[in-house]
Amino acid sequence: MANEYDLVVLGGGTAGYVSAIRASQLGMKVAIVEKEKLGGTCLHKGCIPTKSLLKSAEVFSYIKQAAKYGIQAQTPAYDFKDIRNRKDEVVAKMYGGVQHLMKANHIDVYSGTGRILGPSIFSPQAGTVSVENSSGESELLVNKHVLICTGSTPRELPFLPFDHKTVLSSDDMMTLETLPKSMAIVGGGVIGLEFASLLADLEVEVTVIEAGSSIIPAEEKKISRILQKELEKKGIKFLTGESLSAETIVQDEQGITFTLSEVVNAEQVLVAIGRRPNSDDIGLNNTKIKATNGFIEVNEFYQTEDKHIYAVGDVIGNLQLAHVATKEGVIAVEHMNDAAPITLDYDTVPKCIYTNPEVASIGMTEAAAKDAGFDTVTKAVPFAAIGKAVINGDTSGQAILIKDKKSDEVLGLSMIGPNVTEIINEVALAKFMNASTLELGLTVHAHPSVSEVLMELGLAGEGRAIHI
Incomplete structure (x- = not known):
């Protein structure tokens, strides 16, 4: 039956369960099909556990x-088992x-692999979902709509x-017992x-091999250069413009060797491409x-060619970020319910890199x-001009504003420095509200605060900067 x-x-990751909750709020009877654990990659192998590891590395x-802060402390030490246990506790909570x-x-959760079926006696259109559990048994979920996440x-x-021993994926990094x-x-x-940042902070010798001419190529070039310089201070070595092939790699019981512009020996390699x-x-x-x-084609409301089937998140190939996927999912669900959602302008989406220092x-x-x-x-404002950044001891970074000369619209804003993954949300609100650079500069900011850099940037865009 x-x-x-x-x-x-289909999929109980961040996009899946958030979309399911919104659908339930709108009065829909909802089921989620998930073959592993609710929360998906973000909760169990990505956003949350990696940030827990990064926090431990930052504290160390x-x-x-x-x-540097006038405190005399004993030489610290860490037990990676304890760091990993804290990560597991955060995830479990x-x-x-x-x-x-x-x-x-009131959302029903089915454990197993879900597959979309074609037209059948249950439905004249494709969309019925077959759920196969770990025992090989199947049950059918007939529906009005499907959301692929x-x-x-x-x-x-x-x-x-x-x-999964010498050659690792980011998933494997979550299960390492020792570094x-x-x-x-x-x-x-x-x-x-x-x-690379968290491993270096935990005193692992790290070499980054990049095929392109620079790291984080999608970001502002100056931000990329500053980040590389700061990570090099931690001891990280960068080899850019390097082409890998089978001939350049040798594995043995001792680990792995790359013969490139210079020879790189390592016990393990993380492939993050x-x-x-x-x-x-x-x-x-x-x-x-x-x-x-492999990326599913959708319209601005995330409908596929079968209009009752929607798809969002990594599987459609836009920005592969958890907060993007959840927003896409909510828009899709609201469109199913004729709730006239506002489509997502991807230029209003904040992008964050949780290295030390942070980038946003x-x-x-x-x-x-x-x-x-x-x-x-x-216009650029160095964090060295911001009092709270000086207090924090984080002054090597800067914030860069790009505006349209004609309309005064903020076209883009990039930052590297303290707390930027938090204060970028103020810029997201400004972008969403179509605020001008002057409005950003005239907004009163608490002093001292790191976010004063945004006020200074807004004023700089009008030739009215105070502290630079």
Whole structure:
């Protein structure tokens, strides 16, 4: 006998469970199908556990610098088992919260692999979901709508496949029992650099190998250069413009060796070259849904070619960020219910890198704005001009504003420095409200606070900066 729902959500990650809650609020009868654990990659293998590890590494780093703040402390030490246990406790607490939310919102959760079926006696259109559990038994979920939130998994190199022992994925990093003395990281993007930062803070010898000419190529070039310089101060070595092949790599019992512009020896290697969509085994062949390189094609409301089936998050190939996926999911659910949602302007989405120092940005880089035809004005404010940053001892970074000379619109803003992953949200609000640079500069900010850098930037955009 089939179970009937208004909405079946494939994937119980952040986008999936948030969308399910919003659907329940709108009066829909909802089911989630998840083959692992509610919370998905973000909660169990990504956002949350990595930030817990980064926090422990940050604390260890700060204690080592205690003398800079007038504090005499003993030489610190750490036990990685304790750091890992704290990470597991954080995840477990939040996982319990998600399970409670499902019960509180009357959402049914099915454990197993969900696949979309074609037209059948249960429905004249594709969309019925078959759920296969670990025992091989199946049950059918008949529905009015389907929301695909199946996420993504780490990509591997064909000549350097994951063996989960020497060649690691970001998922494998969550289950390490001990840290190696040395690690090579292939990929100078967000994931690779966050792990490089925390490993270096925990005194692991780290080498980052990047095929491109610079790290974090999607960010402002000056921010990229500052970040590399700051990470090099931690002892991280960078090899950019390097092409890997099977001929450049040798594995043995001691670890792995890369023969590039210089020889790199490491006990383990983390491959962080991006993520691929989880769309291979969910029944797309039974639908009209189109996909390119595995990424599902959707419209601005996240409808597929089968208009009652929607898809959001990593599986559609936009910004692969948890907060983007949840916003997309809410828009999709509201569109199902004729709630006239506002479509998402991706230039209003904050992007954060939780290295030490942190990086945050929103909107366009200067190069992208010029390519789009804007006549730009660029202003920069160093954190050395901000009192709270001086107090914190974090003055090496800066904030960069790009505005349209004609309209005074904030086209983009990039920062590297203390607390920038928090204060970027103020810029997100300003972008959402179409605030001008002058309005940003005239907003009263508490003193001393790190966010005063935004006020100074706004004033600088009008030629009225006070402290630079």
